[in-house]
Amino acid sequence: METQFKHLFTPIRIGNMVLKNRIVHEPTDVSSSHSTGEVSERDIHHHSEIAKGGVGMLIVGATAPDSKTGRPTVTGLVADGDNYIPGLARLAQSIQRYGAKAVCQLQHPGRQSAIPRHNYMSSTDRVIKLPWSAGHEIVYANAEETGKAVRAMTTEEVLEMIDIFAEAAWRVKQAGFDGVELHAAHGYLLSDFMSPYLNNRNDRFGGSFENRMRFLLAVVSQIKAKCGKDYPVLVRYSVDEWVEGGRDLAESIEVAKVLEEAGVDALDLSQCIQETPGSGFDPMQYPEGWTMYASEAIKKAVKIPVLNSHTLRNPEYCDQMIAEGKTDMIGLARQLLCDPYWPLKVQYGKVEDIRRCISCLEGCWQESMMAQKEITCAINPACGRAEYDALKKTENPQKIAVVGGGPAGMEAARRAALLGHKVTLFEKSGELGGAILGCCMAPGKEKMKWYADWIRTQIAKSNVEVKMNTAPTLKDHKKFDFVVNATGALSYVPEGVYGEVDRIKPFEKVIACPRVKCPYHPKDRKPEKVGETVVVWGDGYPAIDTATFLASIGKKVIIVTDQKEFGSATEVIHMYVTRKRFAQTDAEALDSKPYKYPVTVIENSRIREVRKGEIVVEDKAFNEQVIACDDIVTCYVRPNIAFYQEMVDAGLKVFNIGDSDRPGNLSHAVHAAGDFILNFDDKFILNANNCFIKDVPLEVQDILSK
Numbered sequence: 001m002e003t004q005f006k007h008l009f010t011p012i013r014i015g016n017m018v019l020k021n022r023i024v025h026e027p028t029d030v031s032s033s034h035s036t037g038e039v040s041e042r043d044i045h046h047h048s049e050i051a052k053g054g055v056g057m058l059i060v061g062a063t064a065p066d067s068k069t070g071r072p073t074v075t076g077l078v079a080d081g082d083n084y085i086p087g088l089a090r091l092a093q094s095i096q097r098y099g100a101k102a103v104c105q106l107q108h109p110g111r112q113s114a115i116p117r118h119n120y121m122s123s124t125d126r127v128i129k130l131p132w133s134a135g136h137e138i139v140y141a142n143a144e145e146t147g148k149a150v151r152a153m154t155t156e157e158v159l160e161m162i163d164i165f166a167e168a169a170w171r172v173k174q175a176g177f178d179g180v181e182l183h184a185a186h187g188y189l190l191s192d193f194m195s196p197y198l199n200n201r202n203d204r205f206g207g208s209f210e211n212r213m214r215f216l217l218a219v220v221s222q223i224k225a226k227c228g229k230d231y232p233v234l235v236r237y238s239v240d241e242w243v244e245g246g247r248d249l250a251e252s253i254e255v256a257k258v259l260e261e262a263g264v265d266a267l268d269l270s271q272c273i274q275e276t277p278g279s280g281f282d283p284m285q286y287p288e289g290w291t292m293y294a295s296e297a298i299k300k301a302v303k304i305p306v307l308n309s310h311t312l313r314n315p316e317y318c319d320q321m322i323a324e325g326k327t328d329m330i331g332l333a334r335q336l337l338c339d340p341y342w343p344l345k346v347q348y349g350k351v352e353d354i355r356r357c358i359s360c361l362e363g364c365w366q367e368s369m370m371a372q373k374e375i376t377c378a379i380n381p382a383c384g385r386a387e388y389d390a391l392k393k394t395e396n397p398q399k400i401a402v403v404g405g406g407p408a409g410m411e412a413a414r415r416a417a418l419l420g421h422k423v424t425l426f427e428k429s430g431e432l433g434g435a436i437l438g439c440c441m442a443p444g445k446e447k448m449k450w451y452a453d454w455i456r457t458q459i460a461k462s463n464v465e466v467k468m469n470t471a472p473t474l475k476d477h478k479k480f481d482f483v484v485n486a487t488g489a490l491s492y493v494p495e496g497v498y499g500e501v502d503r504i505k506p507f508e509k510v511i512a513c514p515r516v517k518c519p520y521h522p523k524d525r526k527p528e529k530v531g532e533t534v535v536v537w538g539d540g541y542p543a544i545d546t547a548t549f550l551a552s553i554g555k556k557v558i559i560v561t562d563q564k565e566f567g568s569a570t571e572v573i574h575m576y577v578t579r580k581r582f583a584q585t586d587a588e589a590l591d592s593k594p595y596k597y598p599v600t601v602i603e604n605s606r607i608r609e610v611r612k613g614e615i616v617v618e619d620k621a622f623n624e625q626v627i628a629c630d631d632i633v634t635c636y637v638r639p640n641i642a643f644y645q646e647m648v649d650a651g652l653k654v655f656n657i658g659d660s661d662r663p664g665n666l667s668h669a670v671h672a673a674g675d676f677i678l679n680f681d682d683k684f685i686l687n688a689n690n691c692f693i694k695d696v697p698l699e700v701q702d703i704l705s706k
């Protein structure tokens with residue numbers, strides 16, 4: 001095969017299976033099975049898309065060996081009965097059909113179970129507070145304050161669980177999977193027992209290194225006994241737990257040696273226990289390759305293949321890591337949710353067309369695992385949705401105007417052009433990007449620029465006609481068959497503030513990027529300067545990013561929010577890192593430059609009055625405090641719909657999407673554009689809610705056409 005990335009596309013052997021290339025889908029719980037745990041059509045579609053993309057091996061995510069005592073998500077896969085075999089067999093075939101080896105990960109979530117919601121099994125009795133864990137405590141009020149009690153398994157239960165794991169592995173083999181992986185990472189049951197930090201037992205399964213390894217080794221040995229010693233068994237474990245008293249690299253090297261000795265066929269290296277979530281589900285702040293130290297060291301201690309992962313996105317880097325012998329295989333989890341065709345694009349050298357995962361965790365972790373919904377991706381609305389495959393080129397191209405070059409407008413324009421419509425995109429400023437452009441200014445959010453670059457490149461390569469610095473008129477729009485309004489949101493000052501209200505600055509102007517050397521910079525944009533002490537008023541990403549930017553340039557920042565908890569509507573692990581930085585520390589494995597001043601957060605409060613050099617803040621109980629400050633920035637936003645209303649009043653066929661419909665995050669904007677495309681019908685049927693409907697019954701079509 002002719003490819004510039006030859007190391008990625010070199011075969012490798014794991015036990016008795018040969019992978020055709022080194023790109024591996026890391027296990028991801030896509031929460032898409034039936035509520036019983038049986039494989040669904042969505043599971044099949046999702047995994048076969050990834051297999052089609054050309055991975056060498058696909059490890060299906062957390063599959064419960066004993067759903068009665070622990071299931072990581074309410075719609076996670078289950079393998080605790082023979083009735084699951086037919087579905088698992090279809091899943092394995094849907095992967096193998098495209099040349100990938102199919103491996104199934106067995107995971108008992110232990111203390112982090114979503115089901116059942118009581119009697120959580122662990123190595124040790126304790127109360128835990130893990131709002132971001134896959135156990136979804138965040139959806140239960142006050143979980144963080146109260147925590148949840150978990151209990152130590154009895155020795156008999158541990159012995160029984162060894163057989164339960166082996167039986168599940170046997171079913172996986174029976175279903176036709178090429179191998180099985182044990183999930184012994186991230187603080188779940190096997191990992192909990194291995195951890196010197198979590199395991200306080202004093203029986204043969206706790207205490208010394210040998211005792212902590214006993215449960216996992218017994219499971220490996222029992223699987224080999226039941227499935228045959230040639231049946232490939234992989235183990236995923238966390239190299240660093242990033243807590244004092246937790247496992248570190250030195251012990252992990254010993255773990256690797258012991259696992260090799262026990263007949264494990266490959267090591268899949270990960271990071272974290274749920275007490276240290278930043279390193280396990282690395283949000284945007286984590287740089288590419290931060291875990292390479294782990295496989296580099298462990299490879300020196302063992303001969304079996306080693307797989308590394310976490311924030312690997314760029315093929316040049318991945319290829320180089322294999323070439324330098326730092327890892328044998330490249331593991332991708334979120335990247336393949338975001339773009340299942342990563343391997344294919346790499347193979348054919350279409351690198352700039354890869355939609356790189358921006359590690360936002362908004363679609364996959366927050367909106368799926370946390371909210372207990374099926375998997376999605378913030379910037380790939382097609383993730384897990386077969387409806388997108390059914391989209392076909394139109395035979396009746398329409399002239400579509402898209403107003404607004406933010407993420408919603410660009411995604412709608414790009415996809416409409418792909419369908420064959422004639423699209424004109426109007427952007428009133430000199431730069432495409434809209435609300436995501438400010439993110440470049442918040443240290444740790446640089447990956448947002450990956451998305452901005454990708455979508456701007458796709459627009460440039462498409463047939464979309466782009467009219468920059470153009471605010472269209474009603475007359476312009478009358479030339480189109482249809483208008484998509486994506487004019488975004490604008491900041492505003494909430495009512496009920498007295499005094500020098502004009503001094504309150506809009507956040508868009510404060511975090512406007514001043515780097516005129518950037519090829520995209522509109523040149524005429526001038527950011528607003530602020531003084532030494534700045535009050536950031538509001539919540540959500542506008543306030544988080546504004547505060548992060550100002551703190552990073554040495555300002556004293558005070559956030560005022562009317563919410564009970566600042567940032568509670570945003571992604572939890574991102575907030576975990578953000579809060580650490582606000583407190584002048586950092587999350588595990590990171591070493592950003594501490595801010596000059598800690599960021600102060602005043603919750604349950606609002607600004608009442610603006611005076612010269614100070615403001616009056618009032619809390620929910622009407623207590624007032626005066627805060628000295630040089631500037632105030634509002635981060636409240638509302639839809640920018642003046643022109644949309646004009647178009648509606650003029651009787652134009654117009655559809656409103658993204659922030660101009662309802663302010664939200666990037667995921668909301670991109671998915672709104674996707675929904676528009678899925679529903680768009682060239683016969684223009686708009687229902688009473690101004691929504692498209694398509695595929696209406698023939699008799700209704702007939703009635704409407706007369």
Ligand SMILES: Cc1cc2nc3c(=O)[nH]c(=O)nc-3n(C[C@H](O)[C@H](O)[C@H](O)COP(=O)(O)O)c2cc1C
Nearest residue numbers: 026027028029061062310311312332333334364365
């Ligand atoms: C939504 C989601 C589900 C995950 N499910 C699993 C899982 O079932 N088993 C597992 O070992 N790791 C799981 N992980 C961790 C990933 O495999 C991976 O280690 C992590 O996302 C970092 O790597 P990445 O940057 O390639 O995504 C999950 C991560 C996410 C975001």
Ligand code: SF4
Nearest residue numbers: 357360361363377378
């Ligand atoms: S939602 Fe964000 S983190 Fe998750 S796969 Fe998509 S881009 Fe990556």
